[in-house]
Amino acid sequence: MAQHASLPGRDIHEIVTMSQRCEEADGIAPFNEETTLALSRPAEAGRMHFVVRQDDTVIAYAGAAVVGDGAEAELAVDPDHRGRGVGTALLAEVEAWLEAQITRLRVWAHGDRPASSAFAASRGFERARVLFQFSRGLEGFAWPAAWPEGAGRGWPTGDAPAARLAEGVRLRPFSTGADEEAWLRVNAAAFADHPEQGRWTAADLAAREAEPWFDPGGFIVAEDEQGMLGFHWTKVEHGVGEVYVLGVDPRAQGTGLGRTLTLAGLAHLAAQGVRRVDLYADESNAKAVKLYRSQGFAVVRTDVQWAKRIG
The missing domain is CATH 3.40.630.30 (Gcn5-related N-acetyltransferase (GNAT))
Structure with missing residues (x-):
């Protein structure tokens, strides 16, 4: 070895x-x-x-x-x-x-398979975290009747209530080379309690920007006069869309911005011809799990993080 x-x-x-x-x-x-x-x-x-x-x-x-x-x-x-x-x-x-x-080791097991669980448990690990993968098709989605300022071209509309933003807030695409610092700030604040997403660095962001799938047009930002408030970063690979990262700055939480950003990202994906969307959410994030279930997403996979003390 x-x-x-x-x-x-x-x-x-x-x-x-x-x-x-x-x-x-x-x-x-x-x-x-x-x-x-x-x-x-x-x-x-x-x-x-x-x-x-x-x-x-x-x-x-x-x-x-x-x-x-x-x-x-x-x-x-x-x-x-x-x-x-x-x-x-x-x-x-x-x-x-x-x-x-x-002092502590954490190991991911993808799929929550019995063999992985038996292997981990027999070596002193305990279940520490559960990550759900949600998925749904976009056919028949209840699109809003109207979109707020900054909506993209070709976004679908339907019979659901209009998507709204607080006064002074607008949507726009991410600007590569200009938005990185603000995004890192909002991401860190939005995911302050998240063990992975909250510690992203400029290098982590740059690595994703260099990936073939990166599209700033699908990286939707919400802002007001004070700066960035939230974002919905979408991803498309092999024809399948993903809610890659969705975050709202603490100063805008509770305003409904997360729901509007979710709808905006899904609408962007639909306008690109995407028919199925995946996303990930921690089981412990009850608010996010409730939001995604309310929008027709269902759990299709479960990943488990196992942990044990070392030394």
């Missing part, structure tokens, strides 16, 4: 290939966006890659990163090499590397 601060191109390719094999076998990808993007990043303090090879082929991988006094990790074993202790050895290697650095 090898440890790398950064990965050579060959390893990245083989890890991605192994990930695809896992997805075919399990019906779900083993790694989230952050882990996938980190594969190609330069060496970073507090991040390590663990690669297991057999006969010069990658058969397992784990990525781990120190976050404050804790750490987060994801790991996967090729379907043809499971049940042989590879995952146990890989997890032990991650824990050994982290033992002198952190």
